[in-house]
Structure formats: C-alpha cells, structure tokens
C-alpha cells in the first residue's frame with residue numbers, strides 16, 4: 264500500500280454517528296490520510312446517514328435481514344458487495360450494533376476495525392461503561408481494535424484512559440468515554456493509514472501483519 268494514497272474507508276454504523284463525524288472532520292482537517300467512500304447503516308433513519316448526507320458522502324441503508332444481532336446471509340452478501348463496489352480498503356465500525364463474522368471477516372480479513380467503550384480486555388460486550396461502573400473500577404476508557412471472530416477480542420490498535428469519578432452515573436461516565444472515543448478513533452485510523460500500528464500479543468493478518476513486518 265502506498266503511503267501517499269488516502270486509505271479508502273467504509274464506515275458502518277447504527278446510531279447517532281458521533282464517531283463518524285469525528286473521523287470525517289479529522290479527515291477534512293487534513294490530519295488523517297483517508298477518505299470515507301461509503302457509510303452504510305442497518306437502521307434507515309440513523310443519524311450517521313444524515314451526517315453522511317450533510318457532508319456529501321455516499322450513504323446507504325442496507326437491510327439487515329431476519330436476525331436481531333447479526334446480518335443474515337443475504338444481507339451479509341449485500342454489505343460485502345457494497346463495500347467492494349466502493350473499493351474500500353478498511354472497514355470502520357462506528358457503533359454498528361450487529362456482530363460480523365464468518366464470510367464478512369474472510370472478505371475483509373485484517374481490514375476491519377472497531378471502537379469499544381472500555382479498556383479491553385476488561386468489559387467486552389454490551390454497555391461496557393455500565394459494567395465498569397458496576398464493578399467499581401477507578402479507571403476505564405476506550406479501545407480501537409482489529410475485529411476477529413471473537414467478541415471484542417482482536418488485536419489492540421490504541422487505547423485512551425478515562426477516570427471514573429465519585430458520583431458518576433452510567434450516563435455521565437458514558438459521555439466522558441465518548442469524548443475520549445472521538446479523540447482516539449481518528450488518531451488510530453491515521454496510524455493504520457500510515458502503516459504505523461504495532462500490535463503485540465494478538466497477531467492478525469492484513470494491515471496488522473504488514474505493520475508488524477516493518
């Protein structure tokens with residue numbers, strides 16, 4: 264991969280799209296050598312599609328099919344086709360609320376990244392900020408990682424710590440973590456785009472393996 268060609272990003276999201284906005288703004292500001300070529304959502308009225316439209320970035324609602332937590336086979340095929348058609352180099356999950364596995368991960372092996380609202384490997388899975396608060400940790404945060412077949416288990420690209428304050432509620436802690444996410448995700452994507460990511464411990468293929476070879 265040439266370092267001078269912007270990395271082509273396909274962003275998948277189901278929600279309000281604040282991480283997408285942070286990434287798009289960082290790209291527009293010149294700090295991330297990438298270009299968002301497609302935003303796709305499994306929710307037809309998701310904020311992320313509205314933000315894409317406002318920025319003139321192609322956005323598509325792609326129906327998820329019959330399951331609640333994953334894509335069915337036809338939907339998986341449609342997502343893969345749309346991302347390939349847009350010649351996406353890196354798939355960026357930004358609040359995409361469905362588990363991607365099997366065929367999808369084989370199609371984009373080592374080229375899918377996610378942001379998770381805890382310091383992995385602590386608190387994988389849903390509502391990680393609430394898990395952290397209930398456990399009583401004093402520090403939590405967020406993690407950008409490659410996606411593998413497990414739940415929030417892929418190689419770690421970057422992390423940002425966030426304090427848990429006395430008197431925090433799930434909402435106040437979640438908001439503080441989301442602020443950190445909006446700082447971390449553009450930096451992590453810039454590091455992937457520049458081939459600067461060093462992963463330890465959990466090797467994957469694709470960008471991670473190439474960076475490790477350097």
Ligand code: GRF
Nearest residue numbers: 278279280281282358379380
């Ligand atoms: C983020 O908090 C992220 O941790 C989780 O989904 C949320 C998406 O928020 N994976 P947004 O749609 O980017 O605002």
